[in-house]
Amino acid sequence: MPDFAFACCLPGVEPAVKLEVARDRPELKFAYSRPGLLTFKSERPVSPDDPPGSVFARVWGRSVGAIDSAGAVAAVGANRIHVFARDPDAEIDLAPWSKLGPAGPARVGELVADVVVGDQVWLGVHRHDATRSPHPGGAFPVDVPADAPSRAYAKIEEAIQWASLPIAAGQVALEIGAAPGGAVLALARRGLEVWACDTGELAPVVKALPNVTHLAKKVGAVRWEELPPRIDWLLVDVNLAPQVALHEVARLMPKLRPTLRGAVITLKMNDWAFVAELPRLVARIRELGLPDVRLRHLPSNRREVCAVALP
Ligand SMILES: C[S@@+](CC[C@H](N)C(=O)[O-])C[C@H]1O[C@@H](n2cnc3c(N)ncnc32)[C@H](O)[C@@H]1O
Numbered sequence: 001m002p003d004f005a006f007a008c009c010l011p012g013v014e015p016a017v018k019l020e021v022a023r024d025r026p027e028l029k030f031a032y033s034r035p036g037l038l039t040f041k042s043e044r045p046v047s048p049d050d051p052p053g054s055v056f057a058r059v060w061g062r063s064v065g066a067i068d069s070a071g072a073v074a075a076v077g078a079n080r081i082h083v084f085a086r087d088p089d090a091e092i093d094l095a096p097w098s099k100l101g102p103a104g105p106a107r108v109g110e111l112v113a114d115v116v117v118g119d120q121v122w123l124g125v126h127r128h129d130a131t132r133s134p135h136p137g138g139a140f141p142v143d144v145p146a147d148a149p150s151r152a153y154a155k156i157e158e159a160i161q162w163a164s165l166p167i168a169a170g171q172v173a174l175e176i177g178a179a180p181g182g183a184v185l186a187l188a189r190r191g192l193e194v195w196a197c198d199t200g201e202l203a204p205v206v207k208a209l210p211n212v213t214h215l216a217k218k219v220g221a222v223r224w225e226e227l228p229p230r231i232d233w234l235l236v237d238v239n240l241a242p243q244v245a246l247h248e249v250a251r252l253m254p255k256l257r258p259t260l261r262g263a264v265i266t267l268k269m270n271d272w273a274f275v276a277e278l279p280r281l282v283a284r285i286r287e288l289g290l291p292d293v294r295l296r297h298l299p300s301n302r303r304e305v306c307a308v309a310l311p
Pocket residue numbers: 149150151152153176177178179180181182183184197198199200217218219220237238239240
């Protein structure tokens with residue numbers, strides 16, 4: 001009997017999930033998709049522990065199939081029931097499915113029933129581990145303040161949660177591609193000293209912070225001597241092709257490497273050919289002296305992927 005794996009992703013990103021699974025998990029054959037949901041057929045049993053077959057999958061596990069009653073959810077015997085909309089932007093009533101059992105963040109080792117609600121309701125099951133989001137639909141909840149000048153505030157907060165980054169007050173961060181300053185605001189409010197490199201203007205609320213310094217120039221024009229003596233965290237969010245952005249970072253690395261605790265690099269994706277490039281981009285990041293590289297399409301990512309890279 002064939003078994004099935006399922007993936008939930010941002011609607012529109014299904015082609016990227018398919019490309020990665022075809023490349024990295026040839027034993028899985030694409031079976032079915034709706035916006036935000038894909039399934040893959042396997043001739044062997046699929047375990048709820050199956051690791052995600054794509055960095056674009058926000059939830060991944062064993063697919064049970066379409067359901068029309070709560071009984072099917074109970075039959076899974078899960079510790080947690082995560083009910084979420086297949087399309088996060090859709091106005092959808094989750095209430096009929098929301099009283100099936102314990103919701104809330106999953107703990108490591110717990111079995112989670114994923115109830116994916118769209119025009120039909122799909123059921124899957126996965127086991128939570130530290131590499132996955134404990135929240136329904138792969139979310140990382142962030143309270144974005146009303147004065148945040150960009151969605152990059154959420155992007156950096158999601159990256160910190162996902163990778164459990166030990167970012168702390170008193171540390172120093174450099175962001176390349178920092179304007180208008182969403183991520184700078186998030187880090188400055190966490191008590192870091194932040195250096196913001198961008199030819200663009202920082203929003204007044206960010207500019208006014210005493211622990212923010214604006215390097216108003218292109219990254220290629222930044223001289224090592226202009227940077228502070230210690231940089232703990234490097235953020236890269238420039239709208240340059242990833243290979244170009246990494247080339248610019250490589251020039252600064254001899255200065256940064258001795259004190260760097262890690263980097264959060266947003267890799268911009270122009271078209272699906274980008275998916276084939278990902279292994280080469282990871283290799284390039286490792287060559288920077290940051291061998292532990294993890295990729296993830298975070299909830300606030302659109303045509304881009306977050307890379308967290310640690311020494
Ligand atoms: C996606 S936005 C950055 C958003 C920002 N991280 C935030 O938190 O609001 C991309 C930025 O990259 C900047 N940029 C593009 N090329 C650059 C370069 N060569 N050097 C520095 N910044 C650059 C652009 O000016 C733009 O502000």
